[in-house]
Amino acid sequence: MYQYFYDLTGNTILATLIVAVFPLVNVLIVALIGVYLERKVSAWIQDRVGPNRTGPFGLFQTVADFVKMLQKEDATAKDIDSKLYNIAPVLVFTGSFAAYAAIPFSSKLIGSEAEVGLFYVIAISSLVVGGILMAGWSSNNKYSLLGAMRSAAQIISYEIPTAIIVLSIVMLTGTLSLDKISNMQTAYFWNWNIFGGAEFGITKFLLIPFMIVGFIIIFISTLAEVNRTPFDIPEAESELVAGYFTEYCGMKWAMFMLSEYGNMFAVSAIVSILFFGGYHSPIGYLGNTLGIEWLIPFEQAFWFLAKGWFFILVQMWLRWTLPRLRVDQLMSLCWKYLIPYAFVNLIIIGVISLL
């Protein structure tokens, strides 16, 4: 993709910007449709109708909200630390958006084919914690500060089980490149890592239960990392008003929301790459059977987006199912349950992959 635009424009900066537009558009669409779906799914689960006044089926509700947010006055409190206060939303959004640089949307639409893509994603998404802490501290508001502290504690804790499960996948596949991990699970769905990977043999069947455990652990811990219910104690509405972005309004607030939905998709993408074949189709390609080469990348993009959206929907489903965890429950879930299981899982997968 980058090469193509480089050949087209002959300018590295321009080509990079053009390639960066694609994930940006994706984030915007995810936020736009995600907020709408969030409302609709919550309404359906609670036997309500949901937004249905603005446009057909309420489709323009998010657009209307966005327009409202653009028009809003940028009201700020008097005693804020304005430098940090203004940088924080940008930093949070950068953290969630930068993760898209290494995520392969299809075999042709990859921002960076870096060999350490997975490592990069894990590292860069931690930038969000810094932004959140800055937002909480600079707001000069006790709720913001409490939310930010909780968020930092939570994200840092849950990074450990995530990293361990990622490590076990890396042990199995032997690479950190997201593109290569996806390519190892090509062709059909039984080649996915959750079904033991592409290599057929006794190890494949031995791996399946441990892969499922790994998937559950990484799903829970990534859910906690993006601050979604049941792990939304950083922005617990009923306790902390809105948590770390209590003092924000208008477009700065929208940046936080955008990064939340961007994060949701990024996390879903990582989970689908690690366990569900990434952009590869589960049932083979139409382009291959029809003999149309150029169709394949589009199909791959479709499957990638479909998998990402599926996990976003599961996240929403969980959100409207489970109540929020208490802080001590949150910590005990991470340190007492997820991390030991993840370690045992890591050892077992290591032993099996040695066989």
Next chain:
Amino acid sequence: MKEYFRNTWLGIYTVLVGMKITFKHLFTPAVTIQYPEVKLKLPERERNRLYVNMDDCIGCDQCSRACPVSCIEIETVKSIPGEDLGVTSNGKKKALWVTKFNIDFAKCCYCQLCVFPCPTECIYMTDIFEFSEYDRNNLVYKFATLSEEEAQEKKLNFEKFTAEKEAQKAAAAAKPKDDQKTAS
């Protein structure tokens, strides 16, 4: 250790149970009634805005007297002989012009006490309950069918009639005196 595994199992199992329940609800139709478009059927004995069928009203003032908050104002004028006011639907002959029949719904307490005494059943509760107004004066509903001029005319007619009657009476009272005078 046993407790630990039990906790793990319970954690996963209960989450799955919850997810199953919410998944079921995802496909149950919404219970929302979208009010202005869809309205619930009101109960049979609902009490809402009053309506007066003036064709049947005989101007007996019983509803006004039954009203605990005095929100019904009625003024009537007697008809003069020769004027035909028609009959009510249950055969009662009307004898009074109803020149004013105002109900102030700002005062009305929807007790339905005015409905029962009505001999012709012309005042009753309807199923209309959306009649909010910005101005309180708009809540005074005027039911009288006669226009202002007509009412004035009827009043004048009656006054003329009574005046004539008085004159006749006076004349009748005066006559025997004259007779006596002439007789004596």
